Amino acid sequence: GAVVSQHPSRVICKSGTSVKIECRSLDFQATTMFWYRQFPKQSLMLMATSNEGSKATYEQGVEKDKFLINHASLTLSTLTVTSAHPEDSSFYICSAPGLAGERYEQFFGPGTRLTVL
Amino acid sequence: AQSVTQLGSHVSVSEGALVLLRCNYSSSVPPYLFWYVQYPNQGLQLLLKYTSAATLVKGINGFEAEFKKSETSFHLTKPSAHMSDAAEYFCAVSEAAGGYNKLIFGAGTRLAVHP
Numbered sequence: 001g002a003v004v005s006q007h008p009s010r011v012i013c014k015s016g017t018s019v020k021i022e023c024r025s026l027d028f029q030a031t032t033m034f035w036y037r038q039f040p041k042q043s044l045m046l047m048a049t050s051n052e053g054s055k056a057t058y059e060q061g062v063e064k065d066k067f068l069i070n071h072a073s074l075t076l077s078t079l080t081v082t083s084a085h086p087e088d089s090s091f092y093i094c095s096a097p098g099l100a101g102e103r104y105e106q107f108f109g110p111g112t113r114l115t116v117l
Numbered sequence: 118a119q120s121v122t123q124l125g126s127h128v129s130v131s132e133g134a135l136v137l138l139r140c141n142y143s144s145s146v147p148p149y150l151f152w153y154v155q156y157p158n159q160g161l162q163l164l165l166k167y168t169s170a171a172t173l174v175k176g177i178n179g180f181e182a183e184f185k186k187s188e189t190s191f192h193l194t195k196p197s198a199h200m201s202d203a204a205e206y207f208c209a210v211s212e213a214a215g216g217y218n219k220l221i222f223g224a225g226t227r228l229a230v231h232p
Contacts, residue, residue, distance in 0.1 A: 004160070032217055043207060043222040044161075093160055097216030100163075104216035108153075108160035 002028045002098025006109035013084055014117055021079045021112045023050075023094030029074035030096035034106065038091040050077040052055075084116045119144045119210045121223035129229040136195040138226045140182075140208035143189065150191040151209040151220065152182055161207065167191060178202070201208040203230045 003026040013019050022089040023033055031052045036044040048069055056069035066088075068080040077096075081088055091113050095106040120203060124139040129153055149168055151159040165176025171182040182193045208223040 006160075009158075041225075043224045043228075044220075045222075046219060049219070091158075095160075096216075103168075103214065105163060106216045106220065107168070108162070110160045111158065113158065 002026075002096070002097075002106045002107045004094065004096050005111040006092075006094060006112050008112060009110065010113045010115075012115045012117065016083055017083050018080055018082045019084055019114060021081070021092055021094075021114070022081070023077045023096070023109055025075045025096045025098065025107075028096075028098045030098070031074060032069065032075075032079040033094055033096045035069065035077075036081050036093045036095070037094060038111075040091075044093060049077075052077075055080070081114065086116045088117070089114055089116045118147065119146075119212065119221045121193050121208050121210050121221055123206075123208050123223035123226050125226055126224065127229065130198045131229065132200055132232055133197050133232055136193070136198045136202065136207050136228065138208075138228065140191045140192040140193065140223060141189050142191060142208075142210045144210055145214075146212055148186060148216075149211045149214045150182075151211070152176065152180070152191075152193050153207045153209060153222075154178075155205040155207065155225075158202075164193070164206075166214070185187075198228075198230045200232070202229050203228055 007022045033050040035047045050071040052071040071077045093111040094109045097104045120143045151166045152164040167184045209220045211218045
């Protein structure tokens with residue numbers, strides 16, 4: 001099946017700094033990618049939908065200026081957490097629609113664990 | 118609007134025993150339902166999905182789920198648990214079957230399998 005990668009897998013940063021997380025579709029093109037956030041022992045919450053060539057669509061309650069999304073190419077979307085604070089510490093997961101047989105389904109990346117000190 | 122409720126945040130079974138993970142949904146349109154598995158510090162892997170065809174859906178690793186509209190349920194079962202089944206399981210609902218549609222996840226159920 002389709003493979004989605006994320007980089008880095010783990011990142012620790014100081015409060016106030018910005019962190020960039022990459023999501024790549026390795027063997028297919030993705031005009032759309034999804035960014036999720038998962039707090040410890042909780043479910044995944046959709047943060048935004050990343051669209052190649054246009055602005056991302058954010059879910060209600062997600063700060064656009066804090067979580068910057070750039071879908072730079074058909075295989076790459078980036079999420080930048082600006083001026084990170086400890087409450088931003090979380091597991092960030094991306095997904096992209098890819099072909100599974102004759103149908104599309106979402107393929108998930110392995111996630112990025114962000115720890116803000 | 119759509120939502121998912123997973124009853125039981127933790128389920129513990131013996132190896133070889135039946136696995137039953139419960140999922141109930143709410144949807145104003147015909148739902149498409151999914152079960153995903155997540156191993157520690159990893160992304161999600163699709164176990165199975167209901168896309169309005171057969172109500173009994175078979176997935177990978179011996180799992181299956183039955184869509185019951187009258188009960189608004191989509192419970193996940195496996196006849197005989199294996200140690201490798203220990204993981205977090207998420208039920209999700211969407212308005213369409215394709216991968217371009219938003220997924221709404223339940224809170225998850227952590228499955229423990231003991232010898």
